[in-house]
Every structure is written in C-alpha cells, then in structure tokens.
Amino acid sequence: MQYFFKKSNLAVLILFTIALLSVSAQGQTKATFRNFNDASEQVTRFSTVGEAIDAHDGEIAFFEGVYYLYGTSYGCGFQWGKKEAPFCGFKTYTSTDMVHWTDKGFLFDAKTPLWQSRCNGSTYGCFRPHVIFNKKTSLYVLWINVYDNVSGFRVFTSKNPAGPFTEVAEPKLAVNADAPAAGLNNGDHDTFVDKDGTGYLAYTDWRSKGTIVIEKLNDDYLSGSGTVTKAITPGQTEAPSLFERKGIYYLTYSDPNCGYCAGTGTSYRTAKTPLGPWSEGIQISNNSCGGQPSFVSPIKLTSGMIYLYGSDLWNNAAKNESLANFYWAPLNFAEDGSILPMVCKNEVTLSLATGSKGKQQVIKDVDNDTGIKNFKGFCDISNEIQRGQGFRASRTGILNTVSITTFQNNDPDADLIIMMYQADASLLPVGKPLKTINIPKDSVSWSPSNVIVRPDIPVVAGSRYVLVLKSASKKGAYGFMYHDEATEQNAGASYSADGGIHYTIEKNRKIKFFTTIKRK
Known part of the structure; x- marks a missing residue:
C-alpha cells in the first residue's frame, strides 16, 4: 500500500509537470x-x-x-x-x-x-x-x-x-x-x-x-x-x-x-x-x-x-x-x-497566452520560393511595360509549376500574358519564348493572388530562366509584389519599357513567385 501511494504521488507529479510544460510551451507562442x-x-x-x-x-x-x-x-x-x-x-x-x-x-x-x-x-x-x-x-x-x-x-x-x-x-x-x-x-x-x-x-x-x-x-x-x-x-x-x-x-x-x-x-x-x-x-x-x-x-x-x-x-x-x-x-x-x-x-x-505556432502551406517539389516577407505592390504592366523575374533551376526535371502573385487595377482591357524564356548570365531573357500562357483578365483578382501556370517544359540544373509578365492593355494594368531587400544586387528582377526589346536589371529586387520542378 505504501509503495502504491508513492507511485501515485509520482504519477501526479509527472502529470503536473507535463501540464506546466504545456502552459509554458503555450506561453512561448x-x-x-x-x-x-x-x-x-x-x-x-x-x-x-x-x-x-x-x-x-x-x-x-x-x-x-x-x-x-x-x-x-x-x-x-x-x-x-x-x-x-x-x-x-x-x-x-x-x-x-x-x-x-x-x-x-x-x-x-x-x-x-x-x-x-x-x-x-x-x-x-x-x-x-x-x-x-x-x-x-x-x-x-x-x-x-x-x-x-x-x-x-x-x-x-x-x-x-x-x-x-x-x-x-x-x-x-x-x-x-x-x-x-x-x-x-x-x-x-x-x-x-x-x-x-x-x-x-x-x-x-x-x-x-x-x-x-x-x-x-x-x-x-x-x-x-x-x-x-x-x-x-x-x-x-x-x-x-x-x-x-x-x-x-x-x-x-x-x-x-x-x-x-x-x-x-x-x-x-x-x-x-x-x-x-x-x-x-x-x-x-x-x-x-x-x-x-x-x-x-x-x-x-x-x-x-x-x-x-x-x-x-x-x-x-x-x-x-x-x-x-x-x-x-x-x-x-x-x-x-x-x-x-x-x-x-x-x-x-x-x-x-493561448496559441500554437502556425506555418505556411508546404509546396510540393518546390525549387524557387521568394517567401512572403516585406513585400509591397506596384502596378504598371500594360502596353509596352513588361516585368521579368529570373531564376536558376536547382535540379533537372520538368518545370511543372510557376506561380506569380499578381492583381489587376482599373479594369484592364486585355489579358495578362506569362512567358518563359531562357536567361543569360544577367538573368535577362534571350531568344524566343519557351512557353507563352494567356491568363484571361476576368480570372485575375483585384487582390494580390497567386496565378499558377504549368509550363511543363524541361529544365536543367544550374541553367538560368526568366518569367516575363506582359499585357497589351491600354486601359488599366496588372500589378506585382516585390521587395528591394535581396542580399545579391542582381536578384533576377528586370524591367522593359519598350515591349521587351531592351531589359534593365533592377538592383536588389525580387518579384514574389515560386516554381516547382518534378524530377524526370
């Protein structure tokens, strides 16, 4: 009986300690x-x-x-x-x-x-x-x-x-x-x-x-x-x-x-x-x-x-x-x-006092992801103005997803177009598009949201690519989310004011996007 009493006390002590640890863990949220x-x-x-x-x-x-x-x-x-x-x-x-x-x-x-x-x-x-x-x-x-x-x-x-x-x-x-x-x-x-x-x-x-x-x-x-x-x-x-x-x-x-x-x-x-x-x-x-x-x-x-x-x-x-x-x-x-x-x-x-740590949704097969920290919006993609974001593929496979966070403003009168190019050493587009995808204007939210496209094109580890956003809209425009806090000066963002004939590197800038690559 004495042994049972001590064992019970120990059990109570263990449960009490677990409860304290639980409260402490909650308090650390x-x-x-x-x-x-x-x-x-x-x-x-x-x-x-x-x-x-x-x-x-x-x-x-x-x-x-x-x-x-x-x-x-x-x-x-x-x-x-x-x-x-x-x-x-x-x-x-x-x-x-x-x-x-x-x-x-x-x-x-x-x-x-x-x-x-x-x-x-x-x-x-x-x-x-x-x-x-x-x-x-x-x-x-x-x-x-x-x-x-x-x-x-x-x-x-x-x-x-x-x-x-x-x-x-x-x-x-x-x-x-x-x-x-x-x-x-x-x-x-x-x-x-x-x-x-x-x-x-x-x-x-x-x-x-x-x-x-x-x-x-x-x-x-x-x-x-x-x-x-x-x-x-x-x-x-x-x-x-x-x-x-x-x-x-x-x-x-x-x-x-x-x-x-x-x-x-x-x-x-x-x-x-x-x-x-x-x-x-x-x-x-x-x-x-x-x-x-x-x-x-x-x-x-x-x-x-x-x-x-x-x-x-x-x-x-x-x-x-x-x-x-x-x-x-x-x-x-x-x-x-x-x-x-x-x-x-x-x-x-x-x-x-009450809570638990949350997390962002896990992206399967993610290759590039700029995250969500400190982004702000700007809206000018229309007519002759194009925006680009370059990246390196970290593995060989099929580029099966590209997501860009974009929005519309002032009722654009033309669709949004996303193009994929190979990129040069400066992460600027070269050659002809590897893929061109049309996004109907009515499917683009006014609130910055993920437009997800599936290029399904082969990519090679270490090779450079760039996604380009453009539109023929002469009324209204499309926007993008960006920050200028990249540690590398050339973080891949670029800008064209002449319909894609010439691109300018935008220093320390990243446009919000992610890519997924499925291995062959």
Whole structure:
C-alpha cells in the first residue's frame, strides 16, 4: 500500500509537470507582425498560401482557442460609387498565432442577385462584419452594415464562427426608426459583450451628421432593445470600437470621419457603464498610423490582457481598395486608465497566452520560393511595360509549376500574358519564348493572388530562366509584389519599357513567385 501511494504521488507529479510544460510551451507562442518595413513603407500580409489577406474594415475575434480575422472583401473589384462594380462579400481567416492566417472563405454567399442588389456599386455598399457569441443561444451572431433598409444593418447566426451564416429578421433600432429605407440612416458599428453577458451595439447615426450612439441589444443579440444613449460624439465621426478595461469602458472612433482616407485621426472617450455618461473626447493620433481606425480587440498575453488596435491603411480612395494594408499594435495606458498618444510601430511582437505556432502551406517539389516577407505592390504592366523575374533551376526535371502573385487595377482591357524564356548570365531573357500562357483578365483578382501556370517544359540544373509578365492593355494594368531587400544586387528582377526589346536589371529586387520542378 505504501509503495502504491508513492507511485501515485509520482504519477501526479509527472502529470503536473507535463501540464506546466504545456502552459509554458503555450506561453512561448510568439506573434510578430510587420506593419511597415525599415523604410516605414507599408508591407502586405499574406495568407498561408501566399495570397494577400483580403479582409478589410473588420475585426480580430477569439473563439475556442482560435483567432478569427473578419473583413470585407474587395478582390472581385468592388469600388465605392461605381454603379457596375460587384459586391464581393465578407471573408474570414483563422490563425493560432496571429501571424499565419488561413483563408476560410466567405461568411455567406454574396454572389446571389439579392445580395448584389443590396450591396453592389449602385448602392452605398455593405461593410464592417462583426461577430459575437451568445452563451444563452450557443450561436455566433454576425452584424453587417447595409444601406438598403431602415435600420442600416443585417443580422445572421451560425453554429460556427467561420459560418456559413444565415440571415435572420431585420433588426430594429431606437435611432432613425422612422427614417425612409435605403438611405444614410445608421452606419459604421461595433458589437460588444459585457462581462455579465449583455450585448451592445455602438453605431454611427448619419442623420445627425455622424454622431455615435450605443444601444443595448436584446438577450439574443439579434436586435436593439430600445435602451440607447445618443450623441456620444458631437458629429463628423464614425468607425467606433467599444471595449472594457479594469472597470472603465472605452469608445474609440475615427475623428473626423473620412471614408477610405489614408490618415484620419483616432480619438476616445470613457465611461463607467456602456450607456454612459461619457467623457469628452481625447485624440490619441492625428493620422491612425496612415489609415482609419477599424477595431480594438482584447488579446490575452502571458503578461496579461492587451488591447490590440487596428487601422485600415486605405489608399486615399484609390480604385482598388483590396490593396489596403493593416496596422496592428497594442494601445498603451497610463496609471489612471487614460490611453497614451499612439506611437506608430514598424513591427510588433506579442507573447500569446493561448496559441500554437502556425506555418505556411508546404509546396510540393518546390525549387524557387521568394517567401512572403516585406513585400509591397506596384502596378504598371500594360502596353509596352513588361516585368521579368529570373531564376536558376536547382535540379533537372520538368518545370511543372510557376506561380506569380499578381492583381489587376482599373479594369484592364486585355489579358495578362506569362512567358518563359531562357536567361543569360544577367538573368535577362534571350531568344524566343519557351512557353507563352494567356491568363484571361476576368480570372485575375483585384487582390494580390497567386496565378499558377504549368509550363511543363524541361529544365536543367544550374541553367538560368526568366518569367516575363506582359499585357497589351491600354486601359488599366496588372500589378506585382516585390521587395528591394535581396542580399545579391542582381536578384533576377528586370524591367522593359519598350515591349521587351531592351531589359534593365533592377538592383536588389525580387518579384514574389515560386516554381516547382518534378524530377524526370
């Protein structure tokens, strides 16, 4: 019996040690994300398959040990104010480390005639997906901003945080309840669940010229309760985020409001309850680090809770807002609970309390791969302008895959063409194309995505080759992702402004691509 007791104690000790090691391992999950490169230029975040993350004006939420990034998609070519522009829908990405994001697709099917009529370019559009979990109903609740009805919102439910979501009845809100449908009634919003399980909706009242209001939701979070605090801000504001920290409630917002602006202010107010009374506003940034505020998300670290601030780095109302990047960094607080002025950071590292290290998708038979670090976009491939990227084959076999991360802009009127050449010692094209592949313009996303072609041509280890991008487009252009941080001066990138007659080496530049070679 004594031996059994000692053996049991040993087993308990072993299990306790394993648990401690597990917690320690979890605490070592590092999340390092890059907002800007060392030259303070925006860089693009990519998914686990190497495509730009196309989820804007949304939020990061944490459900059941997984981080979810929700946002509006622009990849199909939505343009605010362009009547024929399609609505792209809302996407979600998941991650266990907030660095490696896996595309989980759309929250619901937005291609239907109904949703196109509600949200395409002939309307004011549909924006800002926010998801909260209702413990009483065990349902995830999605609110989106629309402009085809009275309330200004549509609501959905799902048993899964990634959807698919199903629309429920139109919500009723206390503000602008008697206003005509399909107008600028209520807009930009945030959903918030308090510690006691009460839900709230912070939203923008456009009829009062952009004041922010907060309304308590019904128990199921599917509609407003009628209990509301109006005119928390004096007007000309939007994009609210509502959160609680150490008994203080905070409301951050865009100050002033400025749709798709690349640098509008962020201010905040505080209260002892979500319904106020609220303090006067204090500005913590005059440019939101080059964007417009989008969300504030509580994230638990090994050192305690932080409040991650996000802004969308819009392109000053450019035609292609899928190119907008993201700024993410924790807010900093003083001893009295006030938020300190924002200091924009190129890079942020977090030690997550919950998470595990993610990874990029493994590419089978990969030969060349430029990776995903510090890439930015440029768009000029059209008419006489061509772009090239050279490489060496590391093994003999069949070049069966070439992937180039590209996008379209301003509706090109001709297809994209990818050509494969042999290359000289400077990695410039020589001779006639080994392969020419036509990419239909309608198949190229507006968001930087992988266009994958299969040349199926023999290559020899140590030999040089170059892929060339060109188009006859005289309206619009195609873009490419690149960085100028290659350690070798001639990293293979080249440029032609005369239709491919002459090429110029672009020093230290790499265009984002990968190749695979299957051995014979």
